[in-house]
Structure formats: structure tokens, C-alpha cells
Amino acid sequence: MQKHTPMVKYHPDARFLTDYAAGCLPASQALCVATHLHYCPLCRLKIGELTELGAELFMQQQPVKVEKAALEKLLARIQASPQSPISPVQAEPSVSILPKAVNKLTSGNLERLNWRRIGSNFRVSRLNVGDKQRETSLFCIKAGGHVPHHQHKGDEITVILKGSFSDHEDKYEVGDFIVRTNGETHKPVASQDQDCLCLSTLDAPIVLSNWLLRFGLYLFNLGTPSHQTAA
Amino acid sequence: MRTGSLKAMDYESDDQQPAAPSDERGQYWVICLEKVASTQDVKAFRELFEHFSPMIKSFAYKIPGLEQAEPFAEELLQETMLKVWTKAASFDARLASPSTWIFTIARNMRIDLLRKQARHVINNVQLYQDGDDDEIALDDIWFEDENSDVFNQLAMQRSRKQIHESLKLLPIEQTEVLSKVYLEDKSHAEVAAELKLPLGTVKSRVRLALNKLKLVVDR
Numbered sequence: 001m002q003k004h005t006p007m008v009k010y011h012p013d014a015r016f017l018t019d020y021a022a023g024c025l026p027a028s029q030a031l032c033v034a035t036h037l038h039y040c041p042l043c044r045l046k047i048g049e050l051t052e053l054g055a056e057l058f059m060q061q062q063p064v065k066v067e068k069a070a071l072e073k074l075l076a077r078i079q080a081s082p083q084s085p086i087s088p089v090q091a092e093p094s095v096s097i098l099p100k101a102v103n104k105l106t107s108g109n110l111e112r113l114n115w116r117r118i119g120s121n122f123r124v125s126r127l128n129v130g131d132k133q134r135e136t137s138l139f140c141i142k143a144g145g146h147v148p149h150h151q152h153k154g155d156e157i158t159v160i161l162k163g164s165f166s167d168h169e170d171k172y173e174v175g176d177f178i179v180r181t182n183g184e185t186h187k188p189v190a191s192q193d194q195d196c197l198c199l200s201t202l203d204a205p206i207v208l209s210n211w212l213l214r215f216g217l218y219l220f221n222l223g224t225p226s227h228q229t230a231a
Numbered sequence: 232m233r234t235g236s237l238k239a240m241d242y243e244s245d246d247q248q249p250a251a252p253s254d255e256r257g258q259y260w261v262i263c264l265e266k267v268a269s270t271q272d273v274k275a276f277r278e279l280f281e282h283f284s285p286m287i288k289s290f291a292y293k294i295p296g297l298e299q300a301e302p303f304a305e306e307l308l309q310e311t312m313l314k315v316w317t318k319a320a321s322f323d324a325r326l327a328s329p330s331t332w333i334f335t336i337a338r339n340m341r342i343d344l345l346r347k348q349a350r351h352v353i354n355n356v357q358l359y360q361d362g363d364d365d366e367i368a369l370d371d372i373w374f375e376d377e378n379s380d381v382f383n384q385l386a387m388q389r390s391r392k393q394i395h396e397s398l399k400l401l402p403i404e405q406t407e408v409l410s411k412v413y414l415e416d417k418s419h420a421e422v423a424a425e426l427k428l429p430l431g432t433v434k435s436r437v438r439l440a441l442n443k444l445k446l447v448v449d450r
Contacts, residue, residue, distance in 0.1 A: 013434075014434070014437060014438050014441060015419045015434050015437065018412060018419070018437055018441075019412065019418045019419055020373075021413075022338070022412045022413040022416075023338040023339065023341070023342050023373060023416065024412060024416045024417055024418045024421070025418060026418070027372060030372045030373065031372050034371075034372050034373070034374070045386065046446070048386075048387055049386075049387070049390045049394075049446045050441075050446070051327075051331055051334070051335060052328075052331055052387060052390055052391045052394055053394050053398075053409070053413070053441075053444065053446070054331075054334055054338065054413045055328065055330045055331040055333075055334040055335075056330075056391070056394050056395055056398055057398075057409060057410060057413045057414060058286055058290060058330070058334040058337070058413070058414070059286060059330050059334075060398070061286055061289040061290065061293075061414065062289055063285030063286060063288075063289055064285050064288040064289040064292060064304070065285065065288075066281075066284045066285055066288055066308065070284065070305070070308060070309070071277065071280050071281075071284075073309065074280070074309055074312055074313060074316075075273065077309070077313065078313070078316055100371055101371040101372055104371050129372075130346065
């Protein structure tokens with residue numbers, strides 16, 4: 001695991017942590033929390049506690065009768081498949097500085113992703129986390145560059161994976177979990193020394209303030225599957 | 232035949248097992264899991280199954296509005312306990328208590344089964360999109376083994392005791408919200424919608440509860 005970054009300053013609130021520990025946080029937001037946990041020992045401790053709470057509630061449920069046949073069925077399955085208890089997989093020393101989930105999604109190679117440029121300093125690549133209600137992507141801001149000026153229609157969560165950026169409020173570092181809510185306008189600028197890579201998930205499409213960039217985003221949307229819902 | 236509630240922590244004695252304080256009781260399941268891992272001990276597994284499966288089934292039935300709840304509960308039980316069998320060797324008593332470990336497996340399995348079910352529905356109405364196959368595995372988002380750090384062990388034991396003792400002292404409206412979030416698979420936002428409360432009220436009920444349980448969250 002990555003050496004701990006003492007700089008993590010922005011954390012998911014109790015709502016995100018509880019929903020995550022309970023397993024009811026939408027997958028894309030859960031990915032952001034899991035990514036933050038990679039960098040934040042304090043929140044790992046909190047999640048540990050909140051999982052204990054879940055286990056306690058779980059064990060206090062009204063028990064539901066289980067037929068005797070259920071165990072026999074399972075034992076038969078176990079016998080039928082030669083798969084006996086497996087030894088624990090030796091944790092491989094992680095060579096990557098990125099969290100496991102992000103590595104999986106990117107197959108460990110960021111350059112192989114399908115990046116789309118919006119403006120000269122900003123590129124974005126959509127990820128598939130099986131959450132049709134939200135847009136989840138990695139984005140990269142060139143050192144010293146800024147994210148196109150935009151306004152949020154829905155809530156946006158950003159977790160910094162590399163580098164840092166600033167906006168009118170503060171400077172954000174690796175591991176920080178930043179939530180922007182509906183209606184907020186902001187214009188993050190990457191620090192001068194290196195490119196800034198972030199994971200983000202968005203409840204609803206963003207509105208770009210500049211028509212040219214809006215056109216750029218329009219093209220970007222053309223190239224990706226449209227959002228369909230099951231309803 | 233056991234009577235009364237079947238709680239892990241204040242489990243009363245029955246014919247086979249002597250009464251034990253909660254810590255030793257938890258320790259008993261640790262030994263069972265270790266036996267399953269080391270010698271594929273079916274007797275130990277049988278005991279684990281009898282103790283935990285009524286909770287897993289109850290957990291399955293908590294999903295609201297589920298069609299075919301019985302097969303769903305049966306599948307959740309089978310798949311969760313199969314995983315307990317196959318993954319027993321990766322159980323680490325320094326990281327989690329047996330009930331926490333099994334809860335985590337059941338929680339992940341339930342998300343997984345619900346997700347498959349949703350996809351099945353989508354499939355049937357021809358909305359399935361290509362490329363969905365390579366979406367991320369659940370275990371990469373909700374870890375089963377790697378959440379805790381070993382150095383947190385003592386803190387965990389303390390908080391577990393604290394949670395157990397304080398949970399019954401919470402006001403009903405706080406327990407209600409916690410149960411919906413943890414057992415009924417409803418996010419804060421969904422609980423707010425269901426109870427016709429502002430999201431802020433749901434958030435503050437959870438916060439007050441966590442505060443009473445003396446958890447470090449939000450401290």
C-alpha cells in the first residue's frame with residue numbers, strides 16, 4: 001500500500017462513510033470513497049467502526065428459520081466441486097501508487113485509456129463502474145492549467161490521485177475528497193510543478209460557462225454511449 | 232430448540248455449548264473458522280452455518296419490494312456461506328471479528344446479487360449496452376479483507392463493546408434510520424425520501440446516533 005500521505009485534509013462526511021460501510025452508496029461514489037480510503041488511515045479506522053456497527057445490527061436481526069435442507073444442499077455443492085478452502089492470496093507488494101480499484105479500471109495503464117481533450121490543458125476519460133445514474137471519469141489538468149469554467153447541476157465528488165489543484169477556497173492534495181454541490185461554480189487550477197490527475201463522479205452533466213467549450217463537451221458526449229435508464 | 236433472540240454477543244447457553252461471555256463467544260467462532268480453514272472441518276462449518284444463516288436470511292428479506300424474496304434469500308444464504316467455506320483461510324482474527332467478516336461477505340454478496348438482478352431486468356427490455364462486461368468487480372470497491380489495519384485492532388474491540396452496549400439505548404428514530412441504511416439497503420437520500428424528511432434531518436439522526444455510540448466518525 002502507498003505510504004500514507006499526511007496531507008489528506010478533506011474527508012468524506014459521516015453520510016458517505018455510513019452509506020459506504022452499509023453497502024448502499026451508489027457504485028461510482030463508493031469508488032471515490034474506496035479511493036480516498038487508500039490514502040487515509042483515519043477514514044479506514046472510521047469505516048472499520050461503521051462496519052462493526054453494521055455487523056452488530058446484522059446480528060441483532062430477528063432470525064429467519066432456515067430449512068435443514070439448506071445446509072445439506074451446500075455441503076453437497078462443496079463436495080461436488082473439488083474446490084476446498086483456498087489459501088489466502090499473498091498480497092503482492094503494490095508497485096503502483098494508484099489505488100487498486102483505479103488500477104483495475106485503467107488496466108494499470110493510463111495512456112491506453114480513451115482520453116478526450118477539452119481545451120488545451122484538460123483531458124478526460126470516462127470509466128465504467130456500472131452506475132448509469134452518474135458520470136465517472138478520470139481527468140487530468142496540465143501543470144498550471146485550469147479546468148474549463150463550469151457550473152454543477154448535480155453533486156460532484158473529486159478525489160486527487162496525483163499532483164494538486166487550487167480553487168478560490170483552498171489548495172487540495174493527493175487523497176483529498178472534495179464535494180461540490182448543485183449550483184456551485186468553480187475553476188480549479190493545477191499547481192505549476194506537475195500535472196494533476198483526479199477521479200471524479202458527477203450526478204448530472206456539468207454546464208460549461210463558455211460556448212466553445214460547451215461545443216467541445218457536446219462532441220465529447222457524441223463519442224460516448226448515451227445514458228439510458230432501466231425505468 | 233433455541234428460544235428467544237439469537238444474538239451473537241449475548242448468546243445464551245444451549246445444549247451443546249456452555250454459556251460464555253461475549254468475547255469468548257466471538258472467540259468460539261474464530262476457532263470454528265480456523266478449523267474450516269486448516270482442516271476443512273465440516274462439523275465446525277455446520278455450527279457456523281447454524282449460527283449465522285438465520286441472520287443472512289433475515290438480511291435478504293430486508294430488501295423492500297423484492298419479487299421472489301424466497302429464492303433470493305436462499306441464493307444469498309448459499310452464496311455467502313459458500314464463500315465463508317472457500318475463503319475461511321483469509322479470515323484474520325486480528326482484523327475483524329467473525330460476525331463482522333461474515334456480515335461483510337453477506338453485504339457484498341447482496342449488492343452483487345441485486346446488481347445481477349437489475350442487469351437481468353435491463354437485459355430483458357433490450358437496454359443492455361455493450362461494454363458493460365468489463366465494469367469493475369465489486370470486491371475492488373467494497374473490500375472484504377483489507378479495510379482494517381492491524382494496529383486498529385484494540386480500538387476495534389473497544390468500539391465493538393461500546394456499540395453493543397449503547398445500541399439499545401438509542402432513541403427509536405435513530406435506530407430506525409440506522410436499520411434502514413444498514414439492513415434495508417437504503418442510502419441517506421432514499422431514507423429521507425421514504426420518511427418524507429429533509430436529507431439534513433436524516434444526516435443529523437445518524438450523526439447523533441454515531442455520537443452516542445462514541446465512534447470516532449465525525450469527531
